[in-house]
Amino acid sequence: MTDILGQIVAFIGDNPSLAGLICFTVAMGEALFIIGLVVPSTVVLVGAGTLIGLGKLDGVSIFIWTVLGATAGDALSYWFGHFYKDKVRKLWPLSRYSSLMDRGEEFFRAHGGKSIFIGRFVPGVKSVVPGIAGMVGMNATRFTIINVTSAIVWSAAHLGPGILAGTALEAIGQISSRLAFVIGGLCVILFLAVMMGRWLILIILPLFPGAHSAIVNWFAKRPGRASQWIAATFDPDHPRSIGMLVSALLLLITMPAFFFFIGEVAPGEPMVRADVAILNLFSSMRTPIGDTIMVFFTSLGDGIVVTVVTVTAALYLFFKRAWRRATGFLIAIGSTAIFVPLFKALLERSRPMALYSGADSFSFPSGHATLNAVLFGICAVLIAHDRNRWIKAAIFTVTAVYVITIGFSRVYLAAHWMSDVLAGFLFGLAMVSAFAFVFGPIHNEKIGRNSLAAIVVGSLTVFGGWHVMTHLDQAIATYEPRNRFQILTQTEWQANGWTQLPKNRIELSGGTKEPLVIQYAGDPSRLAPVLAAHGWSKPPKWSLSTASGFVEGKTPADKLPILPRTQNGRTPALVLIHKDETSDPDGGGRWVLRLWPSRFQILADGSLKRLYVGSILHEAILRPMGEFSGPKTDREAPTVSTNPVRLLPGALIRTWPNGMEVVLCEEPAASPVTPNTTGKPGARSRAN
Template sequence: MTDFLDPVLTFIADNPSLAGLICFLAAMGEALFLIGLFVPTTVVLVGAGTLVGLGKLELMPLLIWTTLGATAGDAVSYWIGWKFKDTIKNIWPLYKYRSMIESGEEFFKRHGGKSVFIGRFVPGVKSVVPGIAGMVGMNFTRFSVVNVTSAVAWSIAHIAPGVIAGSALHAISQISVRLALVLGALLFIVFLSVMLGRWLILIILPLFPNAHAAIARWFSRRPDRISQWIGHNFDPAHPRSTGMLASTIILLVSMPAFFWLIGEVAPNEPMVRADLAILNLFDSLRTPLGDKIMVFMTTLGDGVVVTAVAVAVALYLFAKKAWRRGIGFVIAIAGTAIFVPLLKLMLHRSRPMELYTGADAYSFPSGHATLNAVLFGICAVLIAHERSRWAKAAIFSVTVTYVIAIGFSRIYLGAHWMSDVLAGLLFGTAIVSAFAFVFGPIHNEKIGRLTVAGIVCAVLAGFGGWHVHRSFDAALVTYAPQVHKEILQAADWRQTTWRSLPAQRIGLNGDAEEPLVIQYAGSLSDFAGLVEKDGWVRPPKWSLSTAGGFVEGETPPDSLPILPRSQNGRQPALVLIRNDPKTAKGGRWVLRLWPSRFEIMEGGTLEPLYVGSVVHEDILRPMGEFSGPKTDRDLPDADNNPARLVPGAVVRQRPGGTPVVLARRPEQPGLASQTGN
């Protein structure tokens, strides 16, 4: 993993002007009239700030580029508003967001000229306020002063969190680079989930306002009582129709996805292979400090903590005589607690490690992910009830972050497969959506939303903290990294057990790729030295000059860097290339060796066993302006397999006829090269 990311960071560090240009375009894009809704500026700027904290970029040039972009974007939006004025509302597709423009006008009326400064920091209006200033004829000089000063403050506010996060990750990387990668991956997953929710609320839903009303009218015209109820409650004029519609859509997506996932975890399905690849990936990234963080999160999501929070919230709801919500809450939690073990018993899917007994000994779905998603999702619904749209977004963002962190910890610790956690999150989301649909419209059961939030936080901090303190040391032992290495005797490996190694490379998506035609035990440097005499060399590293070779039409094959490929989640331990003079337009052979879970024992010596592929890449040159490698052969002839150069190598045939070369270094006395089946 680090071998893949290091060239990316080095590329950015070597080209700071390119990073500045990207930040300029992103900041300008978000400030453009309404277009800013579609530009993921926060992702770009926080990511750039993170690279500053990691020491890969300079802060001041980045701030200057970002400020210039934000200033230019607002200036263009001002000109658009000044040029088109009220006709903007009738231009496609801007009329789809008429309500947002009207909100911007109301915001400008309320705050006057200072709305240009304030609006830059207010989600929902920041992409329209500069245009409104132009529409109402705000003095350009005054606008420019406010524009520049707000752009400076805005740039600092967006880049600073990334700098802090990057500095923290840099400090952690001094302890362990792998831990920094794990935490960075978790932050990325959470951030992506929040951003997708934001785009759904601000961009996708406004595109279909007429469809919402048309569907409601169609149901209201039908005579039966169910259609009348749907038409009334989903009418856009109904104060809670949007929430009910969102709940319905989420339910109709998450529940079918959950049942689809059940079918995908059958034996030999690609999802099963993807699960193993992801497990191996996280196994390679584990560190002692990372284990402690993830054990803390997974222990905080244990069943006893979930039960304590659920009981406390249920007692409060009944004490406030919120009978319907209280009963619905209990049914949702109890039903989920019964459903999860029943489904585990039905599917009998084994865990990656042995943890529990009874139904909990099985894996699918993850009880931690499912129960925490249901409990805290319903609590979020209760707390966010009848609050503003942005308050709801903040509450659900915190909830999503917490629940995903618990699910992530189960995958990291090897307690569950990735699909187990995904299924738990999907089912939990469906239950929360059903609860919100049924009980969201209730307004005559008054509960203290801040009180519910206080109860949840207090029980988590009190009882949850006590449980973590009591169980932490034992949990560290329980979730300790598993040793997956298996020792093979050299003689058995050469004759029979070589067949137990995978026949094809497995990608992260679980698909079977090119054949694995090499099994090598020994030192990688020895292997590289032996095949060097046949023209095999290490490929060029990623840099601006080597990456630029892809956009040039005459780049030699040995000057192009290698695209990454993983085997069951593991990155290659050795990559070599060799030019192919037989191809008229230029081509190359690429050899990759990946570590396996096996070790070879012979004569008291234990050596790691690697599996490898040898593929041929043709260099495509469309229009003579680009150089793009494309795999056109996925295995060499048996005589041209570079592993044959290792003294003592033997050749075996798989049932389909694919030759596999078995080689070991150092050379064992008396071992002659041979061929057999």
């Protein structure tokens, strides 16, 4: 999918005239009388703006094409209404949208000539207002002036967010290409969902008035139980039909997603690498205060607390004679409690660190995440039952935040991999959805929602608080960070040990990126002054002032902060930049050197030195429409002869089987000897 989208983007970028024609067509089509309802102008134009932000299209030409299309569409609609007048209402299928034309006419009479300008931005009426203006005889000259003015503003409003989004996606792509692709994909899905909903409400339903009620009534007249159930479920007047449909949809999504995770945690899969990278990231962020907070929440999710809250809630439901819900509640919790250790024993996935014995010593899925999602999710369903939407939203939001916090604590404390927790959430949500679908329609069991909420919160607070306080010190010791370094001697490292380090950077998503062309043993702070003599310097720190450089079209490359990148979840210990004056004297490019810590230490001369891996990238500075400055990686490594760390005394060159070369070096002496070479990655070094 990524390759296909990349080819489409490249094709459009290589054919700007075609892109302009597409923007003209959709901008015009969106403004045509009634027809504009089905034209996805927002999706296309925001997408075009995104391509401008990514540097694939010329912003000025696309803007002109869009303005011309919007102007032409409104003009055609105006003259259509001007010539046909009220005959428009009798033409099929336009006659089906008389209510829409009535709304447009009311809008025009309320706002007069301003409606041409305002109407472009109002969904549901913007495709009819120009036609209404022609039907009521608005002056053509006045209409044209407003039409052109509004087209300029409308085009800027649609392309502008896309340009910002494209610039942001380009920046995110420098951090993680998969993250940028996921965000971009989610935006596309959101746009498509909105458009499908819009078409259904504004286009499809008016063509078939009363179809919904007719279908429901047809099933209601059928004698079978299934037909009666469908009629009750899909009846728009049924107060619980929406909740049941949402529950069914969630169930259909979450269970396949859970089994998808099972296949993705096999050895060698990208998700496994992502788990390691995320775990390393959290390990680098841990603090004593953070550990205490996370241990507090993870202890609240312990099995003994879940058991007490479950028993208390179940006894209350039985006391209130809510037999079916109480039984379903116990079945859901009991089956989950059996399912978790069963799957752990079947998959036998190791935890990040040893904590328990038996089936609990395995990792997938997370018991804390699964059981707490089921327990508090079902309690939330019962407590929110038949309440208004705002109270429901508040109840589910608080529940989700609490359960997600428990799951996050498991990853933070290295008790589980991230995929373990996500899979637990998916299975838990599936169980909650099944419970809501089966027991949601029950209306003859009064459970006392406020009393149930008080009992759940009270038992969690009293027993959970007691459990945490009595076991806090022990739990903190159990989850204490465990740093594990692998030690290599200097000889082992230089011989074959260097092959144990990754040859490409690993993203948080688990994907592999640019080659790691440096392995450096020692203190990174001692490398910076050596490379400073060859033009390498530390980049500007992030601040409001330096960040503003991204929205200015003339910011030099060495004045822009560096976008963050992680290697296997670890943040860089050293970042240096070198201005590239060979490609653009105005500051249009730069080289970026990063060093990340590894899990290895080198034993040399009786002392241990931390081993670091590093990359060197070239970034071109894109300036879409001359108003932004966005870095984009265009070269992923210099040649080995221009790798600046090769200048260090004793540096060695090693070659991977694929031909990629990496430089092994150690920290320089206190007064290093500067070799007679430029050390610039953009030009060939004279030393060899």
